[in-house]
Amino acid sequence: MRLKHIKGADIDIKKSKYYIDNPSEYKGNMNSLFKNDNPIHLEIGMGKGDFIIGMALKYPNINFIGLEKFDSVLVKATKKLEDLNIPNLRLIWYDAETIDELFDKEIDTLYLNFSDPWPKKKHAKRRLTHENFLKKYDTIFKNGNNIVMKTDNRKLFEYSIKSFTDYGYKIEDISLDLHSDENDIVETEYEKKFVAKGNVIYKVSVNK
Numbered sequence: 001m002r003l004k005h006i007k008g009a010d011i012d013i014k015k016s017k018y019y020i021d022n023p024s025e026y027k028g029n030m031n032s033l034f035k036n037d038n039p040i041h042l043e044i045g046m047g048k049g050d051f052i053i054g055m056a057l058k059y060p061n062i063n064f065i066g067l068e069k070f071d072s073v074l075v076k077a078t079k080k081l082e083d084l085n086i087p088n089l090r091l092i093w094y095d096a097e098t099i100d101e102l103f104d105k106e107i108d109t110l111y112l113n114f115s116d117p118w119p120k121k122k123h124a125k126r127r128l129t130h131e132n133f134l135k136k137y138d139t140i141f142k143n144g145n146n147i148v149m150k151t152d153n154r155k156l157f158e159y160s161i162k163s164f165t166d167y168g169y170k171i172e173d174i175s176l177d178l179h180s181d182e183n184d185i186v187e188t189e190y191e192k193k194f195v196a197k198g199n200v201i202y203k204v205s206v207n208k
């Protein structure tokens with residue numbers, strides 16, 4: 001994915017009340033940011049934030065953290081949030097490669113929505129469902145690992161299911177056409193675009 005540089009994006013992000021500066025300082029103690037003991041759900045690769053914002057509004061008794069690697073994308077989410085007051089939402093600007101620096105046995109559910117598919121075999125290690133990432137995720141979960149994944153990319157979906165199950169995850173729920181199977185879906189930006197194009201959306205929930 002080619003990203004446009006946005007001048008001043010880093011400055012705007014840091015001004016946002018949702019942004020967590022030095023997130024590793026809260027490792028093992030992320031709940032202190034919310035001042036409650038509610039479960040924490042995390043989205044890696046939250047993009048422009050539609051999903052994590054929608055989920056936080058829909059489920060006020062769950063704490064949501066969105067993690068995004070690029071400031072040029074994250075700044076779109078902080079802009080959307082400027083006039084909103086959502087106490088159960090925080091955002092982190094970080095690369096999931098080093099996610100084990102951020103969380104220690106405190107996440108209930110991890111969302112991977114429309115993750116970059118990295119179709120070339122030589123780039124497989126960059127997929128967020130590669131075994132190396134699954135190993136890192138082991139350290140972040142509180143009471144058992146729960147991952148929910150959505151994508152329109154059939155090859156990434158098949159690869160991920162194999163990767164999850166090879167690693168010991170069990171499939172709890174699966175849909176091969178989410179928008180036919182479920183109503184009341186909190187959509188991501190990519191999901192809206194793909195649904196408008198007529199693409200089928202796949203979803204799987206796995207646990208271990």
Ligand SMILES: C[S@@+](CC[C@H](N)C(=O)[O-])C[C@H]1O[C@@H](n2cnc3c(N)ncnc32)[C@H](O)[C@@H]1O
Nearest residue numbers: 045046047068069095096097113114188189190
């Ligand atoms: C294809 S976009 C999907 C965005 C959003 N989840 C959606 O469904 O609309 C993938 C997003 O994941 C982010 N991303 C990719 N690798 C990442 C990583 N290692 N750590 C954090 N974010 C990452 C990208 O910057 C991008 O914003």
